[in-house]
Amino acid sequence: MDINAYKGVWVFAEQREGVLQKVSLELLGKGRELAETLGVSVTAVLLGDQVKDLAQELIYFGADEVLLAEDAMLKLYSTEPYTKVFSRLVKERKPEIVLFGATALGRDLAPRVSARVHTGLTADCTSLDIDEETKNLLQTRPAFGGNIMATIICPDFRPQMSTVRPGVMIKLERDESRQGEIITCPTDLEPADMNVEIIEVVKETKEKINIEDASVLVSGGRGLSNKENFVILDGLAKQLKGIVSGSRAVVDAGWIERDRQVGQTGKTVRPGLYVACGISGAIQHLAGMEESDYIVAINKNASAPIFDVADLGIIGDVNKIVPALEEALKQAKLKEA
Structure with a gap:
């Protein structure tokens, strides 16, 4: 050749x-x-x-x-x-x-x-x-x-x-x-x-979430402990006008749908703001979000790899910090009004 x-x-x-x-x-x-x-x-x-x-x-x-x-x-x-x-x-x-x-x-x-x-x-x-x-x-x-x-x-x-x-x-x-x-x-x-005849095209009826297009993502990991705690991300995402996403661990656990998975085996995203809640930062996850413009990481483990790529790190219990952030944002909006 x-x-x-x-x-x-x-x-x-x-x-x-x-x-x-x-x-x-x-x-x-x-x-x-x-x-x-x-x-x-x-x-x-x-x-x-x-x-x-x-x-x-x-x-x-x-x-x-x-x-x-x-x-x-x-x-x-x-x-x-x-x-x-x-x-x-x-x-x-x-x-x-x-x-x-x-x-x-x-x-x-x-x-x-x-x-x-x-x-x-x-x-x-x-x-x-x-x-x-x-x-x-x-x-x-x-x-x-x-x-x-x-x-x-x-x-x-x-x-x-x-x-x-x-x-x-x-x-x-x-x-x-x-x-x-x-x-x-x-x-x-x-x-x-045309060795295959297409008889009918059936479109997916459920609402498809395109986390790749989101400007703000609030992403949860195993650190949230269970599916019930994972729900607290909804309130923070609403205040930030963002979408909830997650790591492979929470998808495999059934806490969130697979089309919201960030990472090597999920989707690659680059939002303006990425809030990582209870995510340790395995290389597979980092490969899918490290190009985000601004990364906020919340984790109780001060040596978690997620802090190596974060622009702002908060060390503490994600189940307490996320509701506190949501409330702070609500109060800030009330003052602006």
Whole structure:
């Protein structure tokens, strides 16, 4: 393989029902950074049906060009049609880096594309950089249960492919002055490529909590002792206009729903304020919240690792301090009124 024949950074622009997923815009921001280091362009790959209007948005968020493939068979995600179209584009145009969001869709598509084009794939990356000497992509992810951070390279094959969790990277500001090229690509799909027939799409009816989008998170851990005590976080979150989240330990214990879990096996968040209540700060949890703008930690153990990343630490019984904070905020609001 002549790896020098491969140029450019690609981002899979995931869309669902004509709506671009936030992780795709985040990856365009990171792709822009990587491309500038390498001196190459950023390409967004957009697959779907009647999604052309989204192509210009991708340019506004950092793409230099958009490869647009539209077909009725791409309207709803199905593994084989998406894999066939994306793999063919990779083989024809030879990008050196391809990034996918680590969503349910991205985690299904990325490994199949990597197998078709005979290259490697690093999953769930938390950091991406370029090696100054070799120009290889440095793909960093937690390993061995999150106890170490491993940096992985793919020196002998191209493209270098990664999936990246939503919320890890920062999207660029939307810039309507940006110019770019939209290239329409044939899909070459045949009826036989639809090897699975989608009979019906059933949407989840319960209200979905997106803690990744919250500006304030009040997060609880095992230090709250039991599910009944965990409820005290609701009052503090209400005063701060935030959302309650938790560590893996409380999710496993059934104190809170899994879609509110912060950490390596949960979600990566970066709110303006993160209040860690009774969370010791295991590396798996820190990996999901240490990029928060301001971190307040409450823990009775003065040597808890959470204090190493906290901007403000409060040592004491979380079950007494949280209600006291809630009451103090109520009184402050009454005085303002």
